[in-house]
Amino acid sequence: MKLLVVGASYRTAPVATLERLAVPPADLTRTLDRLVAQPYVSEAVLVSTCNRVEVYAAVSGFHGGLGDICAVLAEQADCQPAALANHLYVHFDSAAVDHVFRVAAGLDSMVIGEAQILGQLRDSYHRAGEADTAGRLLHELMQQALRVGKRAHSETGIDRAGQSVVTAALGLAAGHLDDDLAGRPALVVGAGAMGSLGVATLSRLGAGPLSVTNRSTERAVRLAESYGAVARPMAELVDTLSTVDIVVAATASAEPVLTRTVVAEAVAARDPGRGPLVLLDLAVPRDIGPGVAELAGVEVIDIDRMAELLADGPAAVDAAAVERIVASEVESFLTWLRGADVAPTVAALRGRADDVVGAELRRLAQRRPDLTDDQRAEIARTVHRVVQRLLHQPTVRVRQLAAEPGGDQYAALLRELFDLQVPQTSPVDNVPDITPISRGEG
Numbered sequence: 341m342k343l344l345v346v347g348a349s350y351r352t353a354p355v356a357t358l359e360r361l362a363v364p365p366a367d368l369t370r371t372l373d374r375l376v377a378q379p380y381v382s383e384a385v386l387v388s389t390c391n392r393v394e395v396y397a398a399v400s401g402f403h404g405g406l407g408d409i410c411a412v413l414a415e416q417a418d419c420q421p422a423a424l425a426n427h428l429y430v431h432f433d434s435a436a437v438d439h440v441f442r443v444a445a446g447l448d449s450m451v452i453g454e455a456q457i458l459g460q461l462r463d464s465y466h467r468a469g470e471a472d473t474a475g476r477l478l479h480e481l482m483q484q485a486l487r488v489g490k491r492a493h494s495e496t497g498i499d500r501a502g503q504s505v506v507t508a509a510l511g512l513a514a515g516h517l518d519d520d521l522a523g524r525p526a527l528v529v530g531a532g533a534m535g536s537l538g539v540a541t542l543s544r545l546g547a548g549p550l551s552v553t554n555r556s557t558e559r560a561v562r563l564a565e566s567y568g569a570v571a572r573p574m575a576e577l578v579d580t581l582s583t584v585d586i587v588v589a590a591t592a593s594a595e596p597v598l599t600r601t602v603v604a605e606a607v608a609a610r611d612p613g614r615g616p617l618v619l620l621d622l623a624v625p626r627d628i629g630p631g632v633a634e635l636a637g638v639e640v641i642d643i644d645r646m647a648e649l650l651a652d653g654p655a656a657v658d659a660a661a662v663e664r665i666v667a668s669e670v671e672s673f674l675t676w677l678r679g680a681d682v683a684p685t686v687a688a689l690r691g692r693a694d695d696v697v698g699a700e701l702r703r704l705a706q707r708r709p710d711l712t713d714d715q716r717a718e719i720a721r722t723v724h725r726v727v728q729r730l731l732h733q734p735t736v737r738v739r740q741l742a743a744e745p746g747g748d749q750y751a752a753l754l755r756e757l758f759d760l761q762v763p764q765t766s767p768v769d770n771v772p773d774i775t776p777i778s779r780g781e782g
Contacts, residue, residue: 347394596629
């Protein structure tokens with residue numbers, strides 16, 4: 341099995357494409373099941389956030405696995421695979437490991453170093469575990485990725501620059517509100533993870549009074565109570581919008597919640613001279629409908645605009661140190677992976693030896709029926725000890741050699757010498773670097 345990453349992110353695709361690719365939580369298990377039902381895909385983890393949709397997979401062949409994953413993504417986006425080609429990136433084997441570790445460390449995030457991606461990766465991994473689509477390879481990859489992310493944040497200064505996407509978005513919003521959110525009435529639409537982060541960040545920045553609205557009133561009430569905010573019914577959205585200066589929209593709705601009609605009515609009801617109504621759209625699919633940004637007195641900041649405005653922002657304070665951590669951890673994982681790849685060959689060799697010993701002992705029993713049971717048992721133990729000692733050093737050494745770059749050739753040589761029948765992956769899997777459809781920066 342080989343590792344393959346196929347995905348699209350804010351670096352390679354517009355929000356409209358990410359919206360089509362996004363997998364709602366309710367559909368995640370079904371999509372994972374579709375992935376592992378494909379001929380070349382045996383394991384899968386699916387990450388779907390506001391900034392990226394990525395599939396981490398264990399595949400038996402590069403081209404077959406790529407085709408299978410692209411077919412599922414195209415079905416999700418309701419388009420032909422060719423329509424996605426220019427927006428997808430592909431990472432294979434060592435490049436796949438490097439990408440996943442960089443994502444976990446926050447090096448591939450819109451805001452370098454943001455830690456929220458760790459929680460998103462952990463949730464995606466848990467969902468794959470619940471769906472039984474993560475096997476030995478992806479279990480190891482995801483556990484190590486989460487450890488690498490934690491290490492990067494604990495050992496470097498990347499956290500100093502690693503603000504959350506919400507914090508970055510609110511920083512941009514402050515530019516429209518005299519660079520100060522303190523005392524500004526605010527509304528958070530949505531009570532999920534991103535909505536909770538929005539309320540927490542607004543509270544920390546001194547915005548207020550704070551309001552929360554959500555389709556589930558119970559969840560809105562719980563979130564509001566945690567931060568001294570007020571839960572507002574979704575049915576009163578227009579009235580609530582007319583009383584605030586800033587809105588963080590982060591629902592899981594498949595359709596826009598803040599439509600042009602809703603926002604226009606709210607703006608018309610606002611006090612004259614109050615200043616702009618700043619809307620932050622952190623949802624994929626988008627919560628703010630078409631045409632809202634064209635309304636007078638409204639400023640819209642969505643994922644596309646954030647990517648543009650943050651593109652030239654300050655890099656992480658200690659990103660170089662994180663890069664070194666990632667490089668070291670990638671090599672460690674690849675060493676483990678190469679060792680794991682040779683294990684079936686070693687097992688096959690020992691199995692062949694056991695078969696040969698068993699056949700010879702049976703032949704001996706036929707030729708020497710006069711041997712007692714104790715004598716046969718002693719002969720069997722002796723022969724097994726001799727064979728195991730003969731195999732010990734070669735198998736230990738081949739494991740050591742397999743852990744080095746290019747080590748797969750030693751396992752192949754062992755299979756050739758002893759004519760071992762070990763299930764093999766497609767020959768194309770041995771290609772070290774495959775040109776992707778379109779590479780992102782990570």
